[in-house]
Amino acid sequence: MTAPCFIFAPDNQNIHFFMTTHQVSTVFKGGMAFDAELSGHHVAMDTTTEDGGQNSGASPKRLMLASLSGCTGIDIVSILNKMKVDFSHFSIDVHAALSKDHPKIYDHVKIIYKIRLAEEDKPKMIKAVSLSKEKYCGVYAMFKSFAKMDTEIDYI
Numbered sequence: 651m652t653a654p655c656f657i658f659a660p661d662n663q664n665i666h667f668f669m670t671t672h673q674v675s676t677v678f679k680g681g682m683a684f685d686a687e688l689s690g691h692h693v694a695m696d697t698t699t700e701d702g703g704q705n706s707g708a709s710p711k712r713l714m715l716a717s718l719s720g721c722t723g724i725d726i727v728s729i730l731n732k733m734k735v736d737f738s739h740f741s742i743d744v745h746a747a748l749s750k751d752h753p754k755i756y757d758h759v760k761i762i763y764k765i766r767l768a769e770e771d772k773p774k775m776i777k778a779v780s781l782s783k784e785k786y787c788g789v790y791a792m793f794k795s796f797a798k799m800d801t802e803i804d805y806i
Contacts, residue, residue: 683707711756714793715744721789722761725782726775730767733774737767739806746797759793760800767805775803 676686676695682703683696694707708716719742730737741764746756765775779801783790793799 681706711748714756715746715759718759718787718789718793719744719761721787722779722782725786726763726778729778729781729786730774733771733778735767735771735774737765737771737775739764739766741765756793756797758798758800760802762802762804764804764806772803772805775805779803 697703
């Protein structure tokens with residue numbers, strides 16, 4: 651979506667640019683829970699009971715991992731479809747280590763792609779993962795700015 655984006659200059663004059671923007675609206679629901687609305691989709695967020703929540707929704711940090719797997723997964727399906735590769739049983743596991751100090755951030759992330767496809771299509775899967783990592787997945791690009799990133803493909 652192209653929408654006007656206002657950047658505030660030091661003299662409080664609005665500088666108007668057109669760029670692609672995303673917007674999320676998040677509402678406090680009580681306790682430690684929030685509800686985020688993303689383009690008509692609602693995502694419940696909360697923390698564990700150990701951390702003062704009710705575990706009534708997903709952890710915000712874990713949602714980052716879901717965004718990563720969804721982004722790269724969509725890329726790979728699109729690329730494999732363009733390459734006319736037949737595949738099945740495609741899933742993505744993401745394992746992430748948190749730093750020891752606050753703010754605790756993911757400092758090492760491993761993405762494991764599991765897929766069933768023909769032996770002769772394995773190089774195409776490798777190419778699809780490479781293209782997702784290096785060119786298309788914006789979430790991966792953001793992650794690699796703060797975490798060591800590893801990938802693995804398991805052929806099932």
